[in-house]
Amino acid sequence: MVAERVDLPRHAVKSRRRMRRSGGEMVFDGFNLLLLGFAGLLALYPFVYTLSLSFSTASEARRDTLHLYPTQVSTMAYQIVLSSPEIVTGLTNTLVRTVLGTLLTVFLTCIAAYPLAHKELPHRSLILFIILFTMIFSGGIVPGYLLVRSLGMINTVWALILPTALSAFNIIIVKNFFQQLPESLHEAARVEGASEWAILFRIYMPLSRPVLATITLWTAVGHWNQWFDALLYITDDRKQVLQCFLQRIVIENSTQLIDMGKMSQDIASYTPETVKAATVVIIILPMLLLYPFLQRYIVSGVLLGGVKE
Amino acid sequence: MMSSASIQRYVRHRELLFLILPCVAYFLLFHYVPMGGLVVAFKDLIMTQGILHSPWVGLLNFERLFASEDFPRALWNTLVISLLRLAFGFFAPIVLALMLNEVRITWFKRGVQTLTYLPYFFSWVVLGGIFLMLLGGDGPINSLVRSAGHSPISFLGDPTWFIVVLVVTGIWQGTGYAAVIYLAALAGIDGHLYEAASLDGAGRWNQMRHITLPGLVPTIVVLLILSLGGILNAGFDQIYNMYNPIVYTSSDIIDTYVLRRMIDMDYSLATAAGLFKSVVSLVLVIGANWLARRATKGEHSIW
Numbered sequence: 221m222v223a224e225r226v227d228l229p230r231h232a233v234k235s236r237r238r239m240r241r242s243g244g245e246m247v248f249d250g251f252n253l254l255l256l257g258f259a260g261l262l263a264l265y266p267f268v269y270t271l272s273l274s275f276s277t278a279s280e281a282r283r284d285t286l287h288l289y290p291t292q293v294s295t296m297a298y299q300i301v302l303s304s305p306e307i308v309t310g311l312t313n314t315l316v317r318t319v320l321g322t323l324l325t326v327f328l329t330c331i332a333a334y335p336l337a338h339k340e341l342p343h344r345s346l347i348l349f350i351i352l353f354t355m356i357f358s359g360g361i362v363p364g365y366l367l368v369r370s371l372g373m374i375n376t377v378w379a380l381i382l383p384t385a386l387s388a389f390n391i392i393i394v395k396n397f398f399q400q401l402p403e404s405l406h407e408a409a410r411v412e413g414a415s416e417w418a419i420l421f422r423i424y425m426p427l428s429r430p431v432l433a434t435i436t437l438w439t440a441v442g443h444w445n446q447w448f449d450a451l452l453y454i455t456d457d458r459k460q461v462l463q464c465f466l467q468r469i470v471i472e473n474s475t476q477l478i479d480m481g482k483m484s485q486d487i488a489s490y491t492p493e494t495v496k497a498a499t500v501v502i503i504i505l506p507m508l509l510l511y512p513f514l515q516r517y518i519v520s521g522v523l524l525g526g527v528k529e
Numbered sequence: 530m531m532s533s534a535s536i537q538r539y540v541r542h543r544e545l546l547f548l549i550l551p552c553v554a555y556f557l558l559f560h561y562v563p564m565g566g567l568v569v570a571f572k573d574l575i576m577t578q579g580i581l582h583s584p585w586v587g588l589l590n591f592e593r594l595f596a597s598e599d600f601p602r603a604l605w606n607t608l609v610i611s612l613l614r615l616a617f618g619f620f621a622p623i624v625l626a627l628m629l630n631e632v633r634i635t636w637f638k639r640g641v642q643t644l645t646y647l648p649y650f651f652s653w654v655v656l657g658g659i660f661l662m663l664l665g666g667d668g669p670i671n672s673l674v675r676s677a678g679h680s681p682i683s684f685l686g687d688p689t690w691f692i693v694v695l696v697v698t699g700i701w702q703g704t705g706y707a708a709v710i711y712l713a714a715l716a717g718i719d720g721h722l723y724e725a726a727s728l729d730g731a732g733r734w735n736q737m738r739h740i741t742l743p744g745l746v747p748t749i750v751v752l753l754i755l756s757l758g759g760i761l762n763a764g765f766d767q768i769y770n771m772y773n774p775i776v777y778t779s780s781d782i783i784d785t786y787v788l789r790r791m792i793d794m795d796y797s798l799a800t801a802a803g804l805f806k807s808v809v810s811l812v813l814v815i816g817a818n819w820l821a822r823r824a825t826k827g828e829h830s831i832w
Contacts, residue, residue: 260644266659284672332552335545354560360803363566416544445652470658
């Protein structure tokens, strides 16, 4: 079959394809684009709604619409949120954990991946087993909590960055990348008298920028979004992270924040809902702004690991 | 005693050993010590006496667990929610990826992809907050319901509706991201196959059935194994940030149950529930992998 048709001139094949496309496939393509466009809008709508609500006045917020955009604009919700000391504290704590946690993770992952990338490391397969086994079995949250407590890390930033500092997933990704680098690089540097430490930092890490950038971004996004560890380990409000304040405001329907804002005189320009929406916008804004920049690392992150979690 | 050969080996590779030391220490401390801490499940933990000196109680905590009203319900709810997610959500990213794969207009394809995986980048604190507003009695979804002539639906207060909300918002959040995985697999399919097929007169539908879908099978198998292994994870983050006591009957899952027992400081019971979950998950992931290896004659499995 194939042999018979290979000899067909190129343009003949092309024109046949075009003819087919003009038939039922045109309808299919049209439907496909329509459905996909709808899926895209559906993915976006909750964010549009939140943004619109956050800029609404009280009467606008209570209107029976889809809230695609506000017809009566108010920035009072933002004034309330931004003048709340809790939000400022939360933002600071979140930034601290994100920066410290990410640096720690990238550093520890590199110094763990480097020796594992070398077959001459003593007990290499045992160490790999110790690491990989944690992917399929864990002690669960209670023993983890009891450990963190007995280490005296409650209400410290260490509780938020140490227990998750390394992951089998990250180590394997970086190890595999290091293994792809030519072994001759390593040998040549050893002959020159370079220490393993220097080879890692001066040769391996600079050559691994794409994979390290991907891990850095995924880790930073993870820290920015993480709330469960803070819920367990942070009981002092001065140490609390932004996500947990948001949780209190949004989910537990707390109006504390509004009282804190001390602006309750201007009742027409906000509602508890618009304040919630404004808080949500503030927390997702940094990510939305970074999103176009993060994008190229998203696909590479997926390609690297197949699946996270 | 160590042989002198192995001592020499340690000395020669002391730099590598030094570099791996923090990693080994980390895993022992933060992963294996808690695994040891699982003995709490077989003890009556008395905080003043510590884990080591608390008395052993055998399987008493497990008996309490299964004799209680809440745990069997949580186990059942976990399975129901997970299976509904699998039934309605597993194929969604495959369909999305196949649809995106047929789009020839690059900017449109990239745009839809970007929008659909956007929700994956926000925590369920944020997403839960948004959905509580969207689905509330005065929210826009209920205003649509009202304008269609119905009375408002209690999406968040009705145990059955709440399950629907969980499954649908879960699909909304995860489909775009999972589709990226399938699209990556699609990009790996040899383009010559399509050329040969079209020379052979195969239309796009037949190309999709005989080339694209078989090309996705390895990815589908791996993700299915992982889903089965994770069947006792019914989506803690999402449920914790959206549920309330009214919908516990349908939506209290193992993880939320463990957390509440822990907050009540019933650490032994919480640990027993957690251990039960870890062991069953381990058995499931090993079993699913074994099954996949047998079904595909060793071609597709995760290890």
